[in-house]
Amino acid sequence: MSTDLHNDSPAPAENPFGEASATALLRFATAGSVDDGKSTLVGRLLHDSKSVLTDQLEAVEHASRRRGQEAPDLALLTDGLRAEREQGITIDVAYRYFATPRRRFILADTPGHVQYTRNMVTGASTAELAVVLVDARNGVVEQTRRHAAVAALLRVPHVVLAVNKMDLVEYAEPVFAAIAEEFSAYAASLGVPEVTAVPISALAGDNVVEPSAHMDWYGGPTLLEHLETVPVGSDPSAEPARFPVQYVIRPQSGEYRDYRGYAGRLTSGVLRTGDPVTVLPSGLTTTVAGIDALGEETDIAWAPQSVTVRLADDIDVSRGDLIAGGAAPEPVKDVEATVCHLHDRPLRVGDRVLLKHTTRTVRALVKEIPYRVDIDTLERRGAPEGLAVNDIGRVVLRTAEPLALDEYADHRYTGAFLLIDPADGTTLTAGMAGEAFGTALHDAVTQDEGEDWV
Structure with missing residues (x-):
């Protein structure tokens, strides 16, 4: 679909199907209509999570003072990309990388205008969570429904409704509740499995990283807390194995001249030595004779590891073939x-x-x-x-x-x-x-x- 940002590094060997909190990675995308405050929200997340370099922050503070603003305009943290566009560099999706003690993040900041639907498709294609921003004064608009539809189309597992600018509606709970109910009903009709609604003020910082003192009626997590705790990925052992062959390794001489391995990345599931597999599209069946990962032989590999697979039978397998375990798709x-x-x-x-x-x-x-x-x-x-x-x-x-x-x-x-x-x-x-x-x-x-x- 797009530039693939999956992490190829193996999971911890001592717990192959668990996830260490210090190394957990969440890919998420943001989407919002024009003037809903998405740039400010992204800036607030980066600033309050201490993910902004000192020189970047000083530049933003200086630019804000020139505009007569006492507080730094956090939306300016994304303005560098706009300058790149003016210089003739086309940027469809801006990726931001930051981390907290609990989790690492890859944020795909997607344009929200109606003419950039393709950009949201690109940014959300590998996302496990989508943050859909709504202006509390305007509620659910056409662009909001469009963003929800794209998230549903791409089967993004988790959707967050961030109701922004709550400070401009006097932090009124009925306003938030009505928007959350309308959006959740629409998302349910699309087949979205779950929606988490969070009332925020990106400008003031309410419920973005720190809990709001103005919305004691809200007992849920802040936006960052939800991002840090939402389940990431799935149990590879519950999915059938899929291994697209990227490269055939067959030395022509030396001590490894009888070696024949198939390199690639396991996109789902688990492969073990001895597992029966089907090579597609030929439909030939065989078993896994061995697995090599990081130069060492191992008995097991799980998604999304990059490994080399050796098969028990000398069958015709080439780049583009799919080694499938479990229920194989029909070509x-x-x-x-x-x-x-x-x-x-x-x-x-x-x-x-x-x-x-x-x-x-x-x-x-x-x-x-x-x-x-x-x-x-x-x-x-x-x-x-x-x-x-x-x-x-x-x-x-x-x-x-x-x-x-x-x-x-x-x-x-x-x-x-x-x-x-x-x-x-x-x-x-x-x-x-x-x-x-x-x-x-x-x-x-x-x-x-x-x-x-x-």
């Missing part, structure tokens, strides 16, 4: 998926593209575009002209070679793919195999629009 040539179109050039029926899935790239043809999704109303509409930039819709593809695609709802990594322009290598479209948004939304839309789309 298909006809792919149905929900996509977000990322390029200014429309995607049309009949287009010939390259489809990149994990480490495999194949030729593909756009056979059909049944509909696009109106994100504001969640209605399905015809797409006679194809999909324009930022459009989210349904496509049917025919590939030249079979692909071992999982349902995106089950496996975000092996269920995702990219469509690429074969002429110049430009990324055109991000795709997610299977149904979008979940069963709840699908049923509701079908009922509203009749049987034409069934």
